[in-house]
Amino acid sequence: MRADKLPSSSAQDRSISVWFQKIENSEIKLPRFQRHQAWDKNKITSLLNTVIHNLPLGVTLILEVGSTEPFVSRYLATAPEKTGSRVTEHLLDGQQRLTALWRALHNNYEWEKYFLYVSDLDSSREKPEERVVTVHCQGRWNKKDGQKMPLWADSAVDTLHRGLLPIDLFMPGDKASYYENWVTEALKFAKPKAAEEDYEEKLEGWMEKKNAIISLIRDVRETIAHYNLPYLALLSSTTKDTALQVFINMNTNSKPLSQYDIIRAEIESVKGESLDDLEKALKAKYPRITHYFDIPFLVLATSSLIQDRLPNNRGMWDMDKGVMVENWDKMTTGLAQMASFMEQEGIYDRARLPTNAVLAVIAALYVQAPQCLDAHGNTHVLLKKYMWSGFFTDRYENAAASSAFTDYMALKKIVNGVTKEDGTLFTEADVPIFNKTHHPISTPEELIRIGWPKRENIRARAIMAVFSKLGAYDFADGTKLTRDQLLEGKRHYHHVFPDNLLQEAGMENSYIALNCALITDKTNLNISNKEPLKYLKERYAWTDEDIVQNRLKSHLIPIDELANGGYEGLSEEQKKEKVMLDYTRFIEKRAKLVYEAALQLTNGRDIVPSDIYKAVEKQPVDNEAEEALV
Numbered sequence: 001m002r003a004d005k006l007p008s009s010s011a012q013d014r015s016i017s018v019w020f021q022k023i024e025n026s027e028i029k030l031p032r033f034q035r036h037q038a039w040d041k042n043k044i045t046s047l048l049n050t051v052i053h054n055l056p057l058g059v060t061l062i063l064e065v066g067s068t069e070p071f072v073s074r075y076l077a078t079a080p081e082k083t084g085s086r087v088t089e090h091l092l093d094g095q096q097r098l099t100a101l102w103r104a105l106h107n108n109y110e111w112e113k114y115f116l117y118v119s120d121l122d123s124s125r126e127k128p129e130e131r132v133v134t135v136h137c138q139g140r141w142n143k144k145d146g147q148k149m150p151l152w153a154d155s156a157v158d159t160l161h162r163g164l165l166p167i168d169l170f171m172p173g174d175k176a177s178y179y180e181n182w183v184t185e186a187l188k189f190a191k192p193k194a195a196e197e198d199y200e201e202k203l204e205g206w207m208e209k210k211n212a213i214i215s216l217i218r219d220v221r222e223t224i225a226h227y228n229l230p231y232l233a234l235l236s237s238t239t240k241d242t243a244l245q246v247f248i249n250m251n252t253n254s255k256p257l258s259q260y261d262i263i264r265a266e267i268e269s270v271k272g273e274s275l276d277d278l279e280k281a282l283k284a285k286y287p288r289i290t291h292y293f294d295i296p297f298l299v300l301a302t303s304s305l306i307q308d309r310l311p312n313n314r315g316m317w318d319m320d321k322g323v324m325v326e327n328w329d330k331m332t333t334g335l336a337q338m339a340s341f342m343e344q345e346g347i348y349d350r351a352r353l354p355t356n357a358v359l360a361v362i363a364a365l366y367v368q369a370p371q372c373l374d375a376h377g378n379t380h381v382l383l384k385k386y387m388w389s390g391f392f393t394d395r396y397e398n399a400a401a402s403s404a405f406t407d408y409m410a411l412k413k414i415v416n417g418v419t420k421e422d423g424t425l426f427t428e429a430d431v432p433i434f435n436k437t438h439h440p441i442s443t444p445e446e447l448i449r450i451g452w453p454k455r456e457n458i459r460a461r462a463i464m465a466v467f468s469k470l471g472a473y474d475f476a477d478g479t480k481l482t483r484d485q486l487l488e489g490k491r492h493y494h495h496v497f498p499d500n501l502l503q504e505a506g507m508e509n510s511y512i513a514l515n516c517a518l519i520t521d522k523t524n525l526n527i528s529n530k531e532p533l534k535y536l537k538e539r540y541a542w543t544d545e546d547i548v549q550n551r552l553k554s555h556l557i558p559i560d561e562l563a564n565g566g567y568e569g570l571s572e573e574q575k576k577e578k579v580m581l582d583y584t585r586f587i588e589k590r591a592k593l594v595y596e597a598a599l600q601l602t603n604g605r606d607i608v609p610s611d612i613y614k615a616v617e618k619q620p621v622d623n624e625a626e627e628a629l630v
Helices: 016-024 041-052 095-106 156-161 176-186 199-225 240-252 259-271 275-285 287-291 295-306 313-318 321-326 328-344 357-368 373-392 400-415 458-469 483-487 499-504 521-527 532-542 545-553 572-602 609-617 623-629
Strands: 028-031 060-064 089-093 112-122 133-139 162-166 231-234 491-495 516-520
Touching (some): 016 095, 041 095, 041 133, 060 240, 089 095, 089 240, 112 156, 156 162, 156 176, 231 240, 275 287, 275 295, 287 328, 321 328, 328 373, 357 373, 373 400, 458 516, 458 572, 491 521, 499 572, 516 521, 545 609
Parallel strands (some): 028 089, 060 231
Antiparallel strands (some): 060 089, 112 133, 112 162, 491 516
16 A cells, blocks of 8 residues: 555544434444444443543544445444445444444433432432442333333333433534423422412422523533534545454554552552552462452552542542552551451352442451450441442442442541430441331342343342352252352252243343342252252252252242142133233242341341241231232
């Protein structure tokens, strides 16, 4: 290629609004060799937060298109396909980012809806001292009648009450009437009526609030519309081979510096300490820490909390790096105690951890905890209440870093015996996460809707964590769940009621946490698609019935409801009805058992299956619910 034909290596600026115009006009397409959109909600949320806060993002790569397209192509997912439009660019690198921005800002994902959370607008919980603005993703699901849940996600009034603004309010373009009408709808119940006392004063206050929200929306819209997503351009004369080689290089050789890399350089230049050496020593001395999350994040988040800083990017940047190194030994000891605590609570690895928001808080509180036995024991019980509350409430579903910081500051005062101005000590009543009015424990009805625990889902993993805490003994060989089994891949997520059996009965989704047990791979293969009663009879014939039932109880499996079965000789319709009835009763009973376990754990108690089963058996029977089931 001649020198004057070489593509420029200088990045060119392009705002999101211009990108969207080109997508809207069908000017941009993707070569078909590009994989389809693969980003999950966490990556999409992170991207949106980057844009909302006007932080830099990497460059994209385009290939200019001449008279004919060099590659077989397709449109971005959900982008308009306008016939007759001329394609001017092929997007070689940046598909995930652009598709995520396009779909999220149109809010057209089927099972997720994105919102901007603004703490100042949140009427449902206490407000932090500093405004929190972050992106929140809400999962969606359909009821049997096709109605999309949760209902509040489509209600302007209910979303604003939670401090949430649908992200499509900020979509580039002429949308003034759209977002102004939305704000009016969201505030309609608060608008005073002419007959009310002090009507004019109240109306003025209402208008001020409305205008403040509209002004906020406009500001964020401006940030998004003018956000620069730069690109490198290959000329239309670039050969296909060269374009492909550049694409491969950009997708395999590019590794941007992480925040930890930059902080590492800062520490080493200021203190003359090698963070690499300190980290290696930490891993060698306390290897169990590595099972729970990335060491760089745990080190920075815990160090930030120890210095009373938020465990997020801002706190990590603002903390004193010299003090961080000085506190290194205390911080690493706190992390080691955190790992030991998690193991005692039956949580062995990152894949089974409901939320990482609790890790740095627990580690930092162990740094603060007095070492005398009684005080240390009290701290341990307090942390149990805290951790399980974090798992079984919505506290860390939204603005987790800010919420974790607020909880930490209150918990630290309890651990250190700090006295209030009135002479009384700080108590659990002063800790936001323990406020069950604002953050109630997930009810049995809510637990029933929780999805498969192999996915990243706080409540689903919390449910499995309860079974792990109880030992999760294997149905067949009776082995207790251990970290080694998990690391070696010897435990599988198993449908207690077989997926095939439920599908044949017309059950659309058997992948819920309450239909899951973590058992050994061999047992999973042996059970296969056998109905529960048949498998239980085989186990009872092989060993003592009480032994098998004790193993099942460690998974909080309601045995009477599981052992219904007996589908032989039934007509197809009768079998369907009986399977669904058995399954529904099984799930509802197991939900009550898990809920009781969650109540006990969030109260700092150690749990045993027999106490949980007894507590549930003492509960009054809901005859109306039972009749409805039948």
